Amino acid sequence: xxxxxxxxxxxxxxxxxxxxxxxxxxxxxxxxxxxxxxxxxxxxxxxxxxxxxxxxxxxxxxxxxxxxxxxxxxxxxxxxxxxxxxxxxxxxxxxxxxxxxxxxxxxxxxxxxxxxxxxxxxxxxxxxxxxxxxxxxxxxxxxxxxxxxxxxxxxxxxxxxxxxxxxxxxxxxxxxxxxxxxxxxxxxxxxxxxxxxxxxxxxxxxxxxxxxxxxxxxxxxxxxxxxxxxxxxxxxxxxxxxxxxxxxxxxx
Amino acid sequence: xxxxxxxxxxxxxxxxxxxxxxxxxxxxxxxxxxxxxxxxxxxxxxxxxxxxxxxxxxxxxxxxxxxxxxxxxxxxxxxxxxxxxxxxxxxxxxxxxxxxxxxxxxxxxxxxxxxxxxxxxxxxxxxxxxxxxxxxxxxxxxxxxxxxxxxxxxxxxxxxxxxxxxxxxxxxxxxxxxxxxxxxxxxxxxxxxxxxxxxxxxxxxxxxxxxxxxxxxxxxxxxxxxxxxxxxxxxxxxxxxxxxxxxxxxxxxxxxxxxxxxxxxxxxxxxxxxxxxxxxxxxxxxxxxxxxxxxxxxxxxxxxxxxxxxxxxxxxxxxxxxxxxxxxxxxxxxxxxxxxxxxxxxxxxxxxxxxxxxxxxxxxxxxxxxxxxxxxxxxxxxxxxxxxxxxxxxxxxxxxxxxxxxxxxxxxxxxxxxxxxxxxxxxxxxxxxxxxxxxxxxxxxxxxxxxxxxxxxxxxxxxxxxxxxxxxxxxxxxxxxx
Numbered sequence: 146x147x148x149x150x151x152x153x154x155x156x157x158x159x160x161x162x163x164x165x166x167x168x169x170x171x172x173x174x175x176x177x178x179x180x181x182x183x184x185x186x187x188x189x190x191x192x193x194x195x196x197x198x199x200x201x202x203x204x205x206x207x208x209x210x211x212x213x214x215x216x217x218x219x220x221x222x223x224x225x226x227x228x229x230x231x232x233x234x235x236x237x238x239x240x241x242x243x244x245x246x247x248x249x250x251x252x253x254x255x256x257x258x259x260x261x262x263x264x265x266x267x268x269x270x271x272x273x274x275x276x277x278x279x280x281x282x283x284x285x286x287x288x289x290x291x292x293x294x295x296x297x298x299x300x301x302x303x304x305x306x307x308x309x310x311x312x313x314x315x316x317x318x319x320x321x322x323x324x325x326x327x328x329x330x331x332x333x334x335x336x337x338x339x340x341x342x343x344x345x346x347x348x349x350x351x352x353x354x355x356x357x358x359x360x361x362x363x364x365x366x367x368x369x370x371x372x373x374x375x376x377x378x379x380x381x382x383x384x385x386x387x388x389x390x391x392x393x394x395x396x397x
Numbered sequence: 398x399x400x401x402x403x404x405x406x407x408x409x410x411x412x413x414x415x416x417x418x419x420x421x422x423x424x425x426x427x428x429x430x431x432x433x434x435x436x437x438x439x440x441x442x443x444x445x446x447x448x449x450x451x452x453x454x455x456x457x458x459x460x461x462x463x464x465x466x467x468x469x470x471x472x473x474x475x476x477x478x479x480x481x482x483x484x485x486x487x488x489x490x491x492x493x494x495x496x497x498x499x500x501x502x503x504x505x506x507x508x509x510x511x512x513x514x515x516x517x518x519x520x521x522x523x524x525x526x527x528x529x530x531x532x533x534x535x536x537x538x539x540x541x542x543x544x545x546x547x548x549x550x551x552x553x554x555x556x557x558x559x560x561x562x563x564x565x566x567x568x569x570x571x572x573x574x575x576x577x578x579x580x581x582x583x584x585x586x587x588x589x590x591x592x593x594x595x596x597x598x599x600x601x602x603x604x605x606x607x608x609x610x611x612x613x614x615x616x617x618x619x620x621x622x623x624x625x626x627x628x629x630x631x632x633x634x635x636x637x638x639x640x641x642x643x644x645x646x647x648x649x650x651x652x653x654x655x656x657x658x659x660x661x662x663x664x665x666x667x668x669x670x671x672x673x674x675x676x677x678x679x680x681x682x683x684x685x686x687x688x689x690x691x692x693x694x695x696x697x698x699x700x701x702x703x704x705x706x707x708x709x710x711x712x713x714x715x716x717x718x719x720x721x722x723x724x725x726x727x728x729x730x731x732x733x734x735x736x737x738x739x740x741x742x743x744x745x746x747x748x749x750x751x752x753x754x755x756x757x758x759x760x761x762x763x764x765x766x767x768x769x770x771x772x773x774x775x776x777x778x779x780x781x782x783x784x785x786x787x788x789x790x791x792x793x794x795x796x797x798x799x800x801x802x803x804x805x806x807x808x809x810x811x812x813x814x815x816x817x818x819x820x821x822x823x824x825x826x827x828x829x830x831x832x833x834x835x836x837x838x839x840x841x842x843x844x845x846x847x848x849x850x851x852x853x854x855x856x857x858x859x860x861x862x863x864x865x866x867x868x869x870x871x872x873x874x875x876x877x878x879x
Contacts, residue, residue, distance in 0.1 A: 199830050226833035227842075236834050244828055246849025255845065256836040293849065310835060 147173040147196065147234070147318055147350070148218075150209035154188075154195045157203040165191045165202070166375045173318065175348035180355060180366035180386050184394050188375040189354045190239055193320045197236040198226040230256075233317030237307040237324055239354075244294040249306060250276060252294065253313050272313070279312045284335050300327025308336055312343060318350045325360040337363030358390040371397050438496040443489060445469060448592050451495045455595075460572065461564055468581035468591030475585035481771065482709045482738040487683055492655055494593040494626070546610070555639075556601040557612055560628045563599030570601055574632055578661040578689050578717070587687045590626050590659040597627035597658065602637040602668075611640040611673070611859060627658040633668035633696075642859065644675040644703075655683045656707070662690035664698050666720065671699040675862050677706035677869070680737060684710040694720030694749075701857055702729040704739050705869065713771060715744035718752035718783075725754045728854045730866075733766025733798070734873065742771035742803075747783040747813075756787040759851045763794035763877060769801040770819075778809040785814070791821040792850050794843070794877065844871035 152169040155162060166188045173179060183189050195202045196210065198221075204210070210222040212232055221229055253272060260267045280290060283305045295303050304324055311319060319340075325333055337360055344351060353360060361383065369385040371378045371394065379385065379397050389397070439447050448469045452462040477484055550557050556567060563571050581591035602608055633639055656678060664670045670690065678684055684707035690698040700714035716725030731739035739762075745754035760768035770789040791800035802819045824846055832842035847870050848855070855863040 194830075197830075197834050199834075200826065201830070225839065226830055227836050227838050230834055230836040238831060238834075242825075242828055242831055244831070244846065244849055246852025247832075247845055252832065252835060252837070252845065255841055293852075314836065 146175060146213040148209070148211050148213060149196070151205075152192075152195070152208045152210065153205035154191055154202045154208070155205070157201055164375065166195070166372075169372075169377050171370070171377065173350050173352060175317070175350055177367045178351045178353070178364055180353050180361055180369045180383075181372060182355060182369060182386060182389055182394075183372035183378070187372045189372055190322055192372065193236055193322045193352070193354055196229075196320060197234060198224060198229045230314070230316070234320065235311050235314055235316035235318065236320040237304070237311060237322060239322040239326070241295045241303040241307055243296045245296065247294045248292070249290050249294060249310065253310065256314060275313055276309065279309050283309055283339055284332075285309060301329055301332035304328050305332065305336060308339060312339075317348070318352070319344070320352045320354075322354045323356070324353065325355055325357055333360060334363070340364060358386055361386050373397065439494050441491055441493055443469070443492070443494050443593065447494055451593055451595070454495070455561060455564075457564065458568065464576065464581075465592050465594075468588050469593075471581045472585060472588035472592055475582075475588055477585060478711070481711050481740045481769075484683065484685075484709070484711075487655060492625075495595060546612075550608070553606045553608070554603040555606060555608055556599065558599055560597040560599050560630065561595065563630070567599070567601070570632065571599070571630070574630055574661065574663055576661070578663065578691050579659050579687050583687060586657045586685045587659055590628060590657050590687070594626045594628035594659065597629040597660075598631075598641070598643075599629070600631040600639060600641060602633045602639045604634040605636045606634075607637065608639040611642045613642045625656055629658070629660040631660075631662045631670060631672070633662075633664050633670050635665045636667045637665070638669040640671040640673065642673045642862075644677070654681060655685070657683075658686045660686070660688040662688075662698055664690060664692045664696035664723075666694040667696060668693075669697045669699075671701065672714075673701040673703075673858055673862075675703045675705070675858065675866065676710070679706060680708045680735075682707045682709075684712065686710075686712045688712065688714040689717065689744075690715065690725070691717045691719050692723035692725055692752075695722040696720060697724045697726075699726040699728070700743070701854065702727065702741065703854070703858070703866065704729070704731045704741055705866070706737075707739075708736065709738045709740070711740045713742045713744050713773075715746065716754065717746045717748065718754065718780075719748050721749045721751055723749060723752045725752075727756045727758070728857055729756075729758045730851045730854050731758070731760040731768045732870070732873075733760070733762045733768040735764040735766065737766045739766070739768040740771060741769070742773075743787075744773040745775070745785055747774075747776040747780040747785065750780055751782040752780060753783070754785045756785075756789070757853055758787075758789040759854055760789070760791045760800060761794065761847060761850070762791070762798035762800050763873070765797050767799045767801075769803060771803045773805045774807070774815055774817075776808045776810050776813050776815070780810050781812045783810065783813040786816045788818045790819070790850070792847065793821065793823045794847070840871070840875040840877075843877075844874040847874065 149169050149171045152166060153164065154166040155164050169192065181189050181192065191202055195204060204222060208222065211218045211220050219232070221232060250273065253276065254269060257267055257272060262271060276290065280287065285302065285305050289298060289302060295306065298306065324336060328336065340351065341364060351364065353364065366383050366386060369381045369383060371389070373394060439450060445466065448465050452465050576591060579587050581588040600612060631639065631641055660672070662670050662672060676684065688700065692698045698716045702712065702714055704710045704712065714727050718725055725745055727743035729741055729743065731741045733739040739760065742758065743756045745756065747754065754774065756772060758770045760770060762768040768791065772787060774785045774787060776783045776785070787804065789802055793800055800821055804817050806815055806817060808815060824843060828846055829839065829842050832845055833839065837845065848867050855866055
């Protein structure tokens with residue numbers, strides 16, 4: 146479980162002191178699906194990126210962020226993003242960046258270099274097969290995997306490549322920042338079905354930041370959370386998401 | 398200042414490690430039996446006598462001796478370059494211009510600076526190669542490979558030997574091409590090299606012959622591999638093709654202050670020559686090298702130039718596109734770390750119609766390093782349809798390093814096309830975050846971004862070199878984070 150207490154985040158840049166999130170209290174439980182909704186600029190992405198440890202944001206002194214594992218609380222507030230990744234957190238980026246000269250395989254090879262499979266260190270060929278299998282399931286054209294990360298890829302392809310990386314890294318906490326934005330109907334269906342299958346009968350937590358209900362049709366949230374102006378405005382069930390789709394955020 | 402024939406008890410110059418070693422050696426029977434094979438060197442400094450002594454020692458023909466002496470005069474007349482890096486600290490009187498050990502001394506592994514040893518381990522230089530680089534073993538184990546390569550080359554009529562041998566054995570070819578592409582008057586350091594040169598490679602590929610494997614400088618055993626004043630000449634006859642490779646990613650330790658080489662390449666009609674350099678001199682070295690190629694009709698010349706080491710490098714590989722349809726390419730990487738200046742670039746001279754040139758320059762600066770791209774594209778009148786593309790990208794890894802771009806484009810013909818693209822970027826925090834969020838630590842993430850940045854060039858160099866380069870850069874990144 147990930148717990149946020151009095152979670153307050155500012156922009157880290159020295160000459161701006163803009164507070165984006167104020168006193169968020171939230172628990173993200175194993176095996177549950179969360180939908181995080183809210184108007185543009187309300188702080189949803191900041192929430193996800195701050196959980197991942199993006200140095201672009203700075204948490205206030207009293208903010209608490211910890212993972213509960215076997216009834217022990219592990220403070221992760223001061224950990225680097227890679228250390229949080231080791232603790233099982235993954236963030237699928239809202240706008241995945243192009244990184245020249247870096248391939249999906251190259252990145253994942255370094256990221257998984259200490260992984261043990263069946264009592265031996267995972268071989269390059271085993272990783273290659275794992276990537277190819279997931280790519281096939283996600284209907285990613287093999288040719289795209291030979292390119293530099295996200296270079297010349299459409300929005301939908303980028304999001305699929307994010308999900309592919311997620312699958313190989315096999316995290317406990319899956320944060321998806323607008324996985325459904327810039328994705329066509331077919332791609333969305335593929336991604337959603339993949340996520341559903343991947344997390345079925347596991348205690349993985351999914352946190353979906355979204356503006357739309359369409360992905361929620363495939364992945365029914367246990368909890369809908371609304372963030373407005375940096376504050377947790379409302380918590381509800383899947384019904385709340387449906388209501389927002391109809392009526393907007395005005396009444397919340 | 399004649400060359401002194403020294404008793405082996407005296408200073409032994411070990412040119413693999415290029416370190417003066419004062420350890421006493423017991424002369425063995427062999428060296429007594431052959432009095433001419435003792436260790437020789439000139440005194441520090443240079444004058445006419447030094448140059449004469451070198452030529453005399455080598456027992457050279459009159460033409461080469463006269464060439465050296467004339468070049469020496471040119472060296473004296475030529476001013477120091479007033480642009481580029483600061484060269485004020487070069488003291489010409491303090492340099493030993495000629496050294497030769499006829500018998501390589503076996504050094505102890507312990508004699509080598511700890512830093513260099515550690516680097517060999519960390520970049521994963523194979524054991525036998527490591528010992529050879531360090532001068533611990535006298536011979537490289539690839540001798541067998543070398544012999545079989547030589548056999549194959551001889552069958553094809555290819556000549557691959559050191560330059561001194563070439564002057565003696567193939568005077569006709571050497572005379573025809575030597576210093577014709579880079580005359581001593583080209584610049585002060587080309588003049589100096591012309592006066593005191595020693596070692597380097599000579600490659601001659603006959604008409605229509607395709608040399609399938611890269612000719613690597615380290616195949617030349619028992620000859621100088623990394624001389625201070627090497628001279629290399631490569632000739633590819635009509636339709637021939639060859640890839641020459643020099644240097645290595647492992648740092649080369651040297652106490653000499655100046656490395657000043659001259660490399661000339663002649664690609665005849667339809668020939669292809671690729672010349673790859675990976676340079677990682679220790680940081681006390683001034684690396685001032687003149688490299689130039691002539692590409693005749695439809696010929697292609699490619700310079701791949703990776704500069705990681707040295708204190709100061711000034712190097713601008715050039716291609717003179719002399720024949721119609723000729724093409725030239727320079728792919729370069731320059732990495733400037735602490736107290737390093739990498740002033741590198743390229744020159745593309747379009748003399749004939751429909752000639753094309755392409756330059757991709759990737760420079761990286763960190764820890765107060767300075768890297769500059771200095772390039773010239775010249776299109777002569779009459780070079781109709783000439784096309785040139787230059788792309789120079791710089792990556793700064795911190796706030797205390799510098800990068801500059803000095804492009805010069807001279808176009809004297811209307812019907813041509815030139816493009817110049819330049820970019821400078823700092824290592825992107827958002828990219829670092831992306832990679833770290835996937836589980837890479839900061840050093841790994843930085844290494845991956847830097848290696849990705851130069852990928853366009855490294856994918857063109859042989860795999861073993863690009864792997865070593867990859868590890869070397871990752872190591873630099875680890876060190877910079879501490």
